Amino acid sequence: MYRIITRRMIVPNLHEFTVEAPLVSAAARPGNFVILRPDETGERVPLTVADWDSEAGTVTSIFLQVGASTAKLARLRPGDTIPTFAGPLGKDAEIGKFGTVLCIGGCYGIGSIYPVARALHQAGNKVYALLEGRSRYLLYWQDRFREVSDGVIELTRDGSAGYKGHINRLPEILSLEKIQPDRIIVNGCTFLMMRASNVTRPLGIKTIVNMNPIMIDGTGMCGVCRLTVAGKTKFACVDGPDFDGHEVDWEEFLARRRTYNPEEIQPLRKSGCASHY
Amino acid sequence: MPKQEPFERVRNFDEVALGYTSELAREEAARCLACKKPRCVEGCPVGIDIPAFIQHLHEGDFPGGIRKIKERNALPAVCGRVCPQEEQCEKVCVLGKKHEPVAVGRLERFLADWEAASGAVEKPDAAPPNGRKVAVVGSGPAGITVASDLAVLGYDVSIFEALHEAGGVLTYGIPEFRLPKAIVQREVEYVKSLGVKLCLDFIVGKTRTVDALLKEFDAIFLGTGAGLPWFLEIPGENLNGVYSANEYLTRCNLMKGFRFPAYRTPLKRASRVAVFGGGNVAMDSARTALRLGADEVHIVYRRSRSELPARLEEVENAEEEGVIFDYLTLPTRLLGNGEGWLTEIECLKMELGEPDESGRRRPVPVKGSEFRMSVDAAVCAIGNSPNPLIGMTTPGLSLGKKGNVVADEETGRTSREKIWAGGDVVTGAATVISAMGAARKAAKSIHETLSR
Numbered sequence: 006m007y008r009i010i011t012r013r014m015i016v017p018n019l020h021e022f023t024v025e026a027p028l029v030s031a032a033a034r035p036g037n038f039v040i041l042r043p044d045e046t047g048e049r050v051p052l053t054v055a056d057w058d059s060e061a062g063t064v065t066s067i068f069l070q071v072g073a074s075t076a077k078l079a080r081l082r083p084g085d086t087i088p089t090f091a092g093p094l095g096k097d098a099e100i101g102k103f104g105t106v107l108c109i110g111g112c113y114g115i116g117s118i119y120p121v122a123r124a125l126h127q128a129g130n131k132v133y134a135l136l137e138g139r140s141r142y143l144l145y146w147q148d149r150f151r152e153v154s155d156g157v158i159e160l161t162r163d164g165s166a167g168y169k170g171h172i173n174r175l176p177e178i179l180s181l182e183k184i185q186p187d188r189i190i191v192n193g194c195t196f197l198m199m200r201a202s203n204v205t206r207p208l209g210i211k212t213i214v215n216m217n218p219i220m221i222d223g224t225g226m227c228g229v230c231r232l233t234v235a236g237k238t239k240f241a242c243v244d245g246p247d248f249d250g251h252e253v254d255w256e257e258f259l260a261r262r263r264t265y266n267p268e269e270i271q272p273l274r275k276s277g278c279a280s281h282y
Numbered sequence: 283m284p285k286q287e288p289f290e291r292v293r294n295f296d297e298v299a300l301g302y303t304s305e306l307a308r309e310e311a312a313r314c315l316a317c318k319k320p321r322c323v324e325g326c327p328v329g330i331d332i333p334a335f336i337q338h339l340h341e342g343d344f345p346g347g348i349r350k351i352k353e354r355n356a357l358p359a360v361c362g363r364v365c366p367q368e369e370q371c372e373k374v375c376v377l378g379k380k381h382e383p384v385a386v387g388r389l390e391r392f393l394a395d396w397e398a399a400s401g402a403v404e405k406p407d408a409a410p411p412n413g414r415k416v417a418v419v420g421s422g423p424a425g426i427t428v429a430s431d432l433a434v435l436g437y438d439v440s441i442f443e444a445l446h447e448a449g450g451v452l453t454y455g456i457p458e459f460r461l462p463k464a465i466v467q468r469e470v471e472y473v474k475s476l477g478v479k480l481c482l483d484f485i486v487g488k489t490r491t492v493d494a495l496l497k498e499f500d501a502i503f504l505g506t507g508a509g510l511p512w513f514l515e516i517p518g519e520n521l522n523g524v525y526s527a528n529e530y531l532t533r534c535n536l537m538k539g540f541r542f543p544a545y546r547t548p549l550k551r552a553s554r555v556a557v558f559g560g561g562n563v564a565m566d567s568a569r570t571a572l573r574l575g576a577d578e579v580h581i582v583y584r585r586s587r588s589e590l591p592a593r594l595e596e597v598e599n600a601e602e603e604g605v606i607f608d609y610l611t612l613p614t615r616l617l618g619n620g621e622g623w624l625t626e627i628e629c630l631k632m633e634l635g636e637p638d639e640s641g642r643r644r645p646v647p648v649k650g651s652e653f654r655m656s657v658d659a660a661v662c663a664i665g666n667s668p669n670p671l672i673g674m675t676t677p678g679l680s681l682g683k684k685g686n687v688v689a690d691e692e693t694g695r696t697s698r699e700k701i702w703a704g705g706d707v708v709t710g711a712a713t714v715i716s717a718m719g720a721a722r723k724a725a726k727s728i729h730e731t732l733s734r
Contacts (some may be wrong), residue, residue, distance in 0.1 A: 026491050042446065048537065049446075050546040072443035073546055089446040091483035220545070221537065224444050226454075226509040226531035232519060238513065238520060243671065248422055252367050260622025264522045278493055 006086040007041075008080075010063055010108070012078070016143050018070045021055075021080055021112065029092045035120035035248060036098025036215070039064065040223040044091035050074050051220045053117035053192070054093060064090075067116030072269040074120030083156075094223045095246050100124045101214070103186035104131065106156070107179075108202055111137035114193030115146055117215060119153075126153040133158065135175075138185035138199060141166035158182060169199050171199045176208060186210055191250065196257055202250030211240060214250035216241045218261060232258050283388055288602040292572045295458040296539060298599055299363070299388075300546070304344075311340040314384045321374040328719040330354040330373055332386055339389060348393040349404065355390075356427045359398065359465045359592060360452060361715050362391025364562075366593045370715075384593060398468060401477060408476060409436035414732050418498040419486045419672070422450020423714045424505030424705030426473050427721035428564040428728075433476035435729050439523070440499075441473070442484040447536060450708075452714070454536040455528070457566050461491070463535075465630050475538065489669035492679075492701065501728050504687055505721065508706035518616030519662070523552065523624035527563045534570050535695070549574065552659030556580045557575055558613055558628055559663035560589070561711075565596040567661040568605045580603050583591035584612045584632050585647040586616055608635070612645065614652070616660060626654045655728040668707045676701070686710055694724030 012022035029039060038053045054064040072081045081087070081233050098121045106125050110118040134150040135158045144166060150157045158178065159167025168178055179229045180184070189212045191201045198214040205212045218230040218241050225243035232241060233254035239245060283290075283302040302310065315433065321452045322332040330351055338347035349579050351358045366599045367373075367387040397403055418425045418535030418676070421443040429439045447453050449466040455514030465634040474480055486492060492502055513519050533539040539549030541662050556570040557564050571579045586609045590597055601607070608629075615628040631651035634643035680688040680697035687696055687703040694702040703721030706712055 028484065032489055046545045047539075061734070073543075089483055089487060091444065091489075093488055094485065106548075118672060218618045221529065221532055222445065224488075224509075225671065226511070227532055228513070228526040229529045230512045232457065238515075260522060261520065263622075268542065 007090040008090060009081045010085070011083055012081045015067075015078070015145050017238055019067060019143070019145070020282050021065065021067050021071065021116070022078065022081065023063050023065045024087070024090055025062055026064045026090045026092075029057045030057040030062050030064045033059075033122045034058040034097040035100065036095060038094035038095050038223070039066070039090055039092035039239075040094060040220065041087055041091070043074050043081075043087055045088055046089075047059070047077065047216050048074055048249050049089065049223065051217070051223055053113070053215070053246075055116035055119055064092075064126060065115045069113050069186065072273070081280040087109060087184075090222070091170055094242060096191075096244070098124070100128050102129055103137030104145045105133070106130045107133045107184060107186040107189045108136060109135045109175075109189065109191040109193070109197070112143075113198040114191070114197065114215070115144070117191060119146060119149055121192075122150060123153040130154050133182070133186070135160060135178070137161075137172060137193065139163065156182070156184075163184045172197055173198060173204055175201060188213065190247075191215070195255070195262060198250060199253075199255040200258075202253070202255075207268060212230035213247050214253065216246045216248055216258070218258065226266065232261070283385070285599075288604070291459065292569075292603050295573055298459050298463050299595075301395055302388055303394075304394045304396070307339060307389060308342070311336045311389060311419050314340070318558075319377055321376060322363070322371040322384075325371040325374040326354075327370060327713075327715050328354045328722065330371075330390075335393065336384070336386075336389060344396050344400075345402075345404070348397045350627055351390055352404075354722075355715070355718065356467060356697070357714065357718055358390050359394035360423065360461060360469065361655060361718070362387050362389075362394055363461050363465075364456060364593070364713070366713065367714050368594045398465075403472065405475065406434050407652060412436040414438065415440070417495050417502045417730060418505060419492075420450055420505035420507055420704065420705075421448035421470065421706075422452060422505055422507050424507075424717040425450070426706075427718045428467055428503045428550075428704070428725045429478045429727035430473045430476055431722060432728065433478050435725075437729075440479040440481060442481050442486050442495075444483070444485040445536065446482050448480055448482065450505075451509075454532045454567070455563065456643060457531065457535055457570055459569065470703065478535065480485065485671070487675040488638040492672060492676040496700055498510045499566070500732055501702065503570055503694070503721075503724055503728065504701065504703040504705045504707055505674060505717070506669055506672055508711040509665050509669045510685070511662065512667065513662050514664060514667045515611060518618060518624070521616055521618040521624040522622050523550070523658055524616060524660045525662065525705075527557075527559070527567045527661050528666065530661045531563070531570065531698055534574070537707050540574060544650060550659065550713060551575045552657075553577045553609060553669065553672075554579075554657045555659045555661065556582050556613070556655060556657045557661045557663055558582050559563065559665070560585065561663065561665070562589045562593055562596060563601050563666075563711075564661075564663035565592045565605075567663050569596075569600055569603055569717065571659070571661070572603055572605065574618060576659075580608050580657075581605055581609050581660075582608045582627075582629065583611055584610065585634065586610055589642045598687060600611075602655070610645065613649065617654075624658060624660055626656050626662060628652060628654050646678050666706075666711045668710075672707075684710060693718055693727035695727060
């Protein structure tokens with residue numbers, strides 16, 4: 006049983022929670038994820054590690070409330086326990102001296118890219134953070150990013166903060182900001198990562214994406230997380246979750262992500278509260 | 283052997299074989315000829331003294347019978363159910379030459395179940411703690427056996443299991459209708475009652491590496507099995523509705539997806555399912571698909587019935603339950619609709635040519651025999667190999683071509699001094715009894731080494 010230390014909604018529908026998991030926090034590295042279950046009948050859910058404190062033995066993660074399992078997580082209170090919190094899983098993010106790195110985060114990806122940005126900064130790179138969202142009230146952790154980067158750029162659909170528009174504006178933003186990244190890393194929903202990769206391909210900038218397929222075990226046992234990268238099948242849980250965004254078969258990935266939409270939406274159609282279903 | 287009726291049992295996940303009553307058991311035991319040179323003992327991978335236990339049973343001495351079995355077999359309730367006896371003890375039974383062989387497996391199962399039901403499971407007298415610590419990686423048959431053997435010898439044993447429930451393939455792979463999870467739980471509880479610590483959610487190689495553990499433990503046993511699924515590598519394999527057997531069975535067995543939405547892991551209930559493969563995993567997948575409500579379930583196998591590697595009883599059970607066997611058929615392509623969902627498989631008919639390295643006749647395509655089959659789910663049950671994680675994170679550990687850990691057949695020693703291994707991680711996907719046998723040998727070797 007793993008104890009919840011804190012759990013709070015930081016922006017609408019995005020929650021930050023900290024769990025007591027000393028074995029995981031001792032071994033966590035940027036880019037790793039954990040597999041957890043909200044309760045004994047729950048499904049196994051992957052969440053990327055956003056931060057950890059190996060002295061306190063805690064791990065922090067950001068999740069979006071979107072279905073039954075995350076609805077249960079969204080109601081956890083300090084002192085509650087969850088039955089499963091396994092990790093750290095996945096290949097560590099590649100941290101090296103690349104020069105200038107742009108870290109793009111959207112939604113839960115803002116949280117998951119934070120430790121990567123921090124490690125790249127510590128490794129001596131010039132790091133820029135681009136936080137993307139529909140509106141300013143959905144952006145968070147800007148102060149954290151300011152501490153580990155040479156600049157934080159905001160991009161909102163409605164223009165309420167920073168640049169107005171979609172990630173398609175990236176090449177323009179890079180030129181306006183006079184940033185010439187040697188590498189771009191994108192964490193967030195599939196559309197953000199796909200669109201970012203599409204606009205960086207003609208620029209020839211290496212773009213690393215953090216894939217988020219459906220998972221069950223997370224250890225390479227079942228293959229549900231498989232995707233096609235450069236024509237070959239890879240398992241996101243053991244070969245990834247980071248891959249080259251220009252090599253991913255996005256169409257296939259999007260289709261695979263939709264596999265259980267009917268089952269996930271089912272509880273949201275009931276009259277009662279989704280977390281009690 | 284009393285069994286649930288086929289048309290009833292495809293509607294539930296309850297155990298198919300109902301087990302002998304003590305009358306039936308003693309009747310069957312009476313058939314044993316008590317051969318002077320018992321061939322059955324040679325046929326058993328761990329050399330159980332079969333005529334002796336059968337004699338105890340025959341005399342009504344059930345405790346004596348189960349004690350005799352447990353001298354060699356740590357998991358009789360499991361092996362009695364899942365051993366391919368027709369390839370082992372029962373294959374060489376003298377009675378089997380002209381009649382049915384003695385039903386050794388069913389008798390073993392009877393005694394194991396009797397002992398559990400009687401509530402008087404004998405616990406061996408454990409040696410006093412000797413201050414030495416052993417780490418066991420994996421809580422499947424090999425890991426459980428090493429742990430219990432060493433705990434009895436006074437070692438401080440910890441099992442590290444990546445999943446949230448122990449048992450390994452006994453829990454996630456073999457369905458409830460073949461091996462009730464209550465039995466697996468019983469074996470796990472037994473091991474814990476010997477003082478063994480069970481650490482779940484611990485992925486050795488990620489949470490801590492083998493070398494990090496060796497700073498705390500005097501020896502490590504790797505029993506991580508063969509959990510990496512093989513895919514056919516044909517076009518369309520990533521369409522929605524295509525599963526590895528591991529995924530299909532794990533959703534159902536471990537995550538209890540057949541009880542969705544009470545258990546929240548979703549599980550699609552397809553109506554026309556094709557299962558590729560001919561082993562126990564394929565049979566389990568096909569029979570699971572039936573129980574999930576499929577109208578038609580096909581086993582698509584590239585050789586013929588006599589080459590099927592599955593346990594004979596499971597093939598017969600599958601046939602009785604209405605699984606359609608498409609022999610001499612090879613899937614070549616998986617086709618979908620425009621939205622990424624599987625709708626058809628394209629297959630080629632085969633004929634049997636010369637034998638290959640496994641000794642089985644090689645399937646050869648029949649030119650021009652392509653045909654298509656409408657399906658909405660396909661399960662790939664063509665085999666597994668060991669998970670590469672431990673190999674990748676343990677320097678100096680010799681691995682074979684398929685990622686298996688190289689280990690001595692008699693001792694389980696690997697190329698690294700304090701590391702032993704046994705079971706599927708060494709041999710590739712095999713049987714519970716061979717994993718258990720390898721585990722016993724490794725435990726003995728670990729004890730001999732640490733005692734010096």
